[in-house]
Structure formats: C-alpha cells, structure tokens
Amino acid sequence: MCCRDRCIRCICCTFITLVLLFIVFSIIFWIIISPSNVKFHVTDASITQFNLTNNNTLYYNFKVNVTVRNPNNNIVVYYRRIKAIAWYKDNDFGRVTLTPFDQGHKNTTVLQNQSQVWKVQE
Structure with missing residues (x-):
C-alpha cells in the first residue's frame, strides 16, 4: 500500500510539473513573439x-x-x-x-x- 501511494504521488507531481512548465514556456514564447500593432x-x-x-x-x-x-x-x-x-x-x-x-x-x-x-x- 505504501509503494502504491508513492507511485501515484510521483505520477501526480510529474504531471503537475509538466503542466506548469508548459504554461511557463507558453508565456515566454508569447512575450518573445507577440506582435505589436502597425x-x-x-x-x-x-x-x-x-x-x-x-x-x-x-x-x-x-x-x-x-x-x-x-x-x-x-x-x-x-x-x-x-x-x-x-x-x-x-x-x-x-x-x-x-x-x-x-x-x-x-x-x-x-x-x-x-x-x-x-x-x-x-
């Protein structure tokens, strides 16, 4: 039971970390590429x-x-x-x-x- 809880916690932490990294990289990409008005x-x-x-x-x-x-x-x-x-x-x-x-x-x-x-x- 203890090993199973650790495995689920590790998968959840990895998923949350990947989502946060995706959000941060998306914001950085938008700041670099964002178009200004002509x-x-x-x-x-x-x-x-x-x-x-x-x-x-x-x-x-x-x-x-x-x-x-x-x-x-x-x-x-x-x-x-x-x-x-x-x-x-x-x-x-x-x-x-x-x-x-x-x-x-x-x-x-x-x-x-x-x-x-x-x-x-x-």
Missing part, C-alpha cells in the same frame, strides 16, 4: 485645384503621404489593398489607391500618391 500616420494631405464648374462637376487634385511603421522584430506585414479616403461631413469625395507592398520587420515606409479626380455633384 502604426499609420498621415504626414501630409492636400487638395488643390478645387473647382466647381457650371455643370456641377467638381475637379480637384488629392495628394496624400502616409508613414507606415512595422515595430515587430519577427513579423513581415503584407499590404495588398490600401486606400485613402477624404470626406467632409459624412460624404466622401476623394479616394486614392496606394501601391501594394511587403514591409519587413522593424521598418518604416513612406507612401506617396497623387491623383486627379472629378466627381459630379448630386
């Missing part, structure tokens, strides 16, 4: 040639510069579709599609685009 900053945006013609057509140039920072050490970010939208009082009036790209780790990228747009006023 940071976007609009560094410059301008609208020029803002002209409304007699036939209610609006002509304008929309230019935007965006800085994108990937602060992660081990993660590459893939940007497949990037759009910048200008709006005023819940109405969007300008859209610019930026070039897709891949951003390496610990990298800052400056995106620039300029487009000439027209829109018929409603």
Whole structure:
C-alpha cells in the first residue's frame, strides 16, 4: 500500500510539473513573439485645384503621404489593398489607391500618391 501511494504521488507531481512548465514556456514564447500593432500616420494631405464648374462637376487634385511603421522584430506585414479616403461631413469625395507592398520587420515606409479626380455633384 505504501509503494502504491508513492507511485501515484510521483505520477501526480510529474504531471503537475509538466503542466506548469508548459504554461511557463507558453508565456515566454508569447512575450518573445507577440506582435505589436502597425502604426499609420498621415504626414501630409492636400487638395488643390478645387473647382466647381457650371455643370456641377467638381475637379480637384488629392495628394496624400502616409508613414507606415512595422515595430515587430519577427513579423513581415503584407499590404495588398490600401486606400485613402477624404470626406467632409459624412460624404466622401476623394479616394486614392496606394501601391501594394511587403514591409519587413522593424521598418518604416513612406507612401506617396497623387491623383486627379472629378466627381459630379448630386
């Protein structure tokens, strides 16, 4: 009876130790690999040639510069579709599609685009 109790106690201690080690290693792995949020900053945006013609057509140039920072050490970010939208009082009036790209780790990228747009006023 005494040997059997010792064996059960040893198996329980081994199991508890393995579970605790798994939890500790999981926490350490998450701390090392945990991703940080990518940071976007609009560094410059301008609208020029803002002209409304007699036939209610609006002509304008929309230019935007965006800085994108990937602060992660081990993660590459893939940007497949990037759009910048200008709006005023819940109405969007300008859209610019930026070039897709891949951003390496610990990298800052400056995106620039300029487009000439027209829109018929409603």
